[in-house]
Amino acid sequence: MIKILDKHVADKIAAGEVIDRPVSIIKELIENALDADATSVTVEIRNGGKSYIRVTDNGCGIPADEVELAFKRHATSKITAAEDLDAIATLGFRGEALASICAVARVELITKTADAKSGRRVVIEGSDVLENSAIGCPDGTTITVRDLFYNVPARNKFLASDSSETRRIVDMVSRIALSYGDVKFNLINGNNKVFSTRGNGNILNNIINIFGNDMGRDLLPVEASSKDFIIKGFVSSPASSAPSRNKQIFCVNGRVVSSNILEKALDDAYKEKLFHGRFPIAFLFLAMPPEKLDVNVHPTKKEIRFDDPYEVSDFVARAVKDALTVKESVPQIRHENIKMQHVEASKPKDDGYQYTFNETPAEIKEIKPEPKLELREEHELDINKILSTMRKDVESKVDEPSTLTAEIPSAFPFSFDDLIIKGSVFNTYIIAQDDENFYLIDQHAAHERVFYERLLKQYNSETKAKQTLLIPVNFNVSAQVSALEETWLDKISSIGYDIEYFGNNTYLVREIPAFMDLEEAEGFLNDMFRELEDKPDLTNKRTLERIITKSCKSAVKGGDHLSEEEIASLMKDLKACINPFSCPHGRPTFIRMTKYEIEKLFKRV
Ligand code: ADP
Ligand code: MG
Numbered sequence: 001m002i003k004i005l006d007k008h009v010a011d012k013i014a015a016g017e018v019i020d021r022p023v024s025i026i027k028e029l030i031e032n033a034l035d036a037d038a039t040s041v042t043v044e045i046r047n048g049g050k051s052y053i054r055v056t057d058n059g060c061g062i063p064a065d066e067v068e069l070a071f072k073r074h075a076t077s078k079i080t081a082a083e084d085l086d087a088i089a090t091l092g093f094r095g096e097a098l099a100s101i102c103a104v105a106r107v108e109l110i111t112k113t114a115d116a117k118s119g120r121r122v123v124i125e126g127s128d129v130l131e132n133s134a135i136g137c138p139d140g141t142t143i144t145v146r147d148l149f150y151n152v153p154a155r156n157k158f159l160a161s162d163s164s165e166t167r168r169i170v171d172m173v174s175r176i177a178l179s180y181g182d183v184k185f186n187l188i189n190g191n192n193k194v195f196s197t198r199g200n201g202n203i204l205n206n207i208i209n210i211f212g213n214d215m216g217r218d219l220l221p222v223e224a225s226s227k228d229f230i231i232k233g234f235v236s237s238p239a240s241s242a243p244s245r246n247k248q249i250f251c252v253n254g255r256v257v258s259s260n261i262l263e264k265a266l267d268d269a270y271k272e273k274l275f276h277g278r279f280p281i282a283f284l285f286l287a288m289p290p291e292k293l294d295v296n297v298h299p300t301k302k303e304i305r306f307d308d309p310y311e312v313s314d315f316v317a318r319a320v321k322d323a324l325t326v327k328e329s330v331p332q333i334r335h336e337n338i339k340m341q342h343v344e345a346s347k348p349k350d351d352g353y354q355y356t357f358n359e360t361p362a363e364i365k366e367i368k369p370e371p372k373l374e375l376r377e378e379h380e381l382d383i384n385k386i387l388s389t390m391r392k393d394v395e396s397k398v399d400e401p402s403t404l405t406a407e408i409p410s411a412f413p414f415s416f417d418d419l420i421i422k423g424s425v426f427n428t429y430i431i432a433q434d435d436e437n438f439y440l441i442d443q444h445a446a447h448e449r450v451f452y453e454r455l456l457k458q459y460n461s462e463t464k465a466k467q468t469l470l471i472p473v474n475f476n477v478s479a480q481v482s483a484l485e486e487t488w489l490d491k492i493s494s495i496g497y498d499i500e501y502f503g504n505n506t507y508l509v510r511e512i513p514a515f516m517d518l519e520e521a522e523g524f525l526n527d528m529f530r531e532l533e534d535k536p537d538l539t540n541k542r543t544l545e546r547i548i549t550k551s552c553k554s555a556v557k558g559g560d561h562l563s564e565e566e567i568a569s570l571m572k573d574l575k576a577c578i579n580p581f582s583c584p585h586g587r588p589t590f591i592r593m594t595k596y597e598i599e600k601l602f603k604r605v
Contacts, residue, residue, distance in 0.1 A: 002066045002077040004095075019100050021159055022049025022148060023168040028097035029143055030176055033057035035078065036141065039199060040184040043173055048165025050148050050156075058140040061113035067120045068129055070109070073099040098143075102126065104155070105148045111141040126151065170194055171246075174210045178283060179251040181206050203233060207283055211247070215281070220328055220411055222284060224319035229288050229312070231319045235266075236281035238273040238324065238582060239331035247281040253290060257304040262286075265313035269320035272579050275586040286316065326411040327437060330581060330592040335600040416575035421568065427561045430571070438593045443562060443570065445583035450573040452552045452584040454515045455495055459548075464496040465514035473509045473518075474502070475525060481532045482507075488538040492528065497521070520555045527551035549584040 019025055026043060033041045036059025046052035062070055069075050076095030101107055102124045112119030119137035123130040149155040159165060166189060177185035177197050184199030197206045208216040219234035250262045262284070270280045294305040306312045418434040425431060430441040458464060482505045492499055496513030512521035531547040538544045562570065574580045574589065582588050599605045
């Protein structure tokens, strides 16, 4: 039953429901539909929602005698007492969304409860009820909002272009549709379907229906549980990252949230697996005891606070890391990404002249597969597609909602023990296979990974495994670097070097880390010093990390022929790594091609 909240309660609620743009109206209307237990919600927009928004649901409807009350400020059927605020289970509860929308747009409500014989149609402008009459309609509620800000033209100028308002709407409805996988969503822009979901709770199908088939292709399933947490969802394999966080969607207890903690957990899981400026794609659904989190009573309700952020981020990071230690996470060469070059010999032109060939014409002179590592740029929500459909004939019929389905991508645990080494090519790439996959391993990247992890281990351990040099090595540094000695000297010592000042901007190295050979040790130090010239202050952890990863690169030599034993020992070392699939800079150590893809190339399948 809709009641007006008493003032005391109303005041306690974070006030100021601001309808600033179409997307905020749509969000409120969808939340109302979900609160009304709708299992199907259709959102239609025109002109980025500025001229027209219609949200139709099949929820409980509003009883005839309450339809006008629904539009009154602080009218809500959802809470009555201030205490309820803590235990609020519904989405909207401020009792002012409809009132606020009416204040800035022309609103029409058509609604019917299941037990009513007919529905009601209410037309409201401002606080005037222009119409309230009986109407035949299906159960549920349709709210149409026209001409946003018709009465406050000044607010119009704060709106963005139609396309950018559309983009916001598509983004928001996508998120909600994903988080409410059991609810059927349709989003229609003008006369065109943007997406529709089936409401059958299949997360992957929803992802594909919302973001397209390509998106689904490289996703890896995440699934884990502990005493307090359950996580489900999908993340991108490291080879198919995105240029922004745009495609990271987190739902906690069924609610789309933004959370630095979860973003950070994700970053942790992909640490060193991605290049700088690339972000994982993630659709993660976390369930946890509600008493362990605080969804604040803020109008947008997006921020979430965890009582124990570390517990949550550990759990999420571990679950995602596990999801990534599968074969499918190794960048894959796909048949369709390989350019087959069929070089055709020129045919005699039919121009009356005879051309002679020096060579016998061959139909296919050369087949040069050029395997290209697939590092696809992920597209933003395909706004161009949306825009081009917007421009289409407005008279065209709305598509029947058709939806896509997909199998959950398979994910097989990767094991080094399954690898059979077959040799190497170009003195650079190790060839290996397991049952279903062919692998190339970049010897240099692999070595770099091994080197880097050993270095970090040494850096973090109490005792340093060192070896004494027969003849100490001199390093000459700039005056500036030696002047800032205290910021870097202990760092270098922590790696396992024994280094001391020898006067005249010269340092003497007597001992080097045990795991390095002299050449590596010198290469690493040389590079450190070169980097220190630019940034002599290593107290910043970031700088230190960056310099260390950079210096690893040059320390490790590549392109040498490795003997069978050397390959075996490199693979053994790589196996011992925490993160064997990429070098410290995020370049892959492994790439993979399935037997099936190879068979496709040979047209066997
Ligand atoms: P709130 O959602 O905070 O209660 P609103 O202004 O959004 O406030 O809605 C006011 C009331 O109108 C709701 O409490 C609910 O009873 C009713 N209502 C709004 N939208 C719907 C809907 N789609 N289906 C059923 N009831 C609705
Ligand atoms: Mg509401």
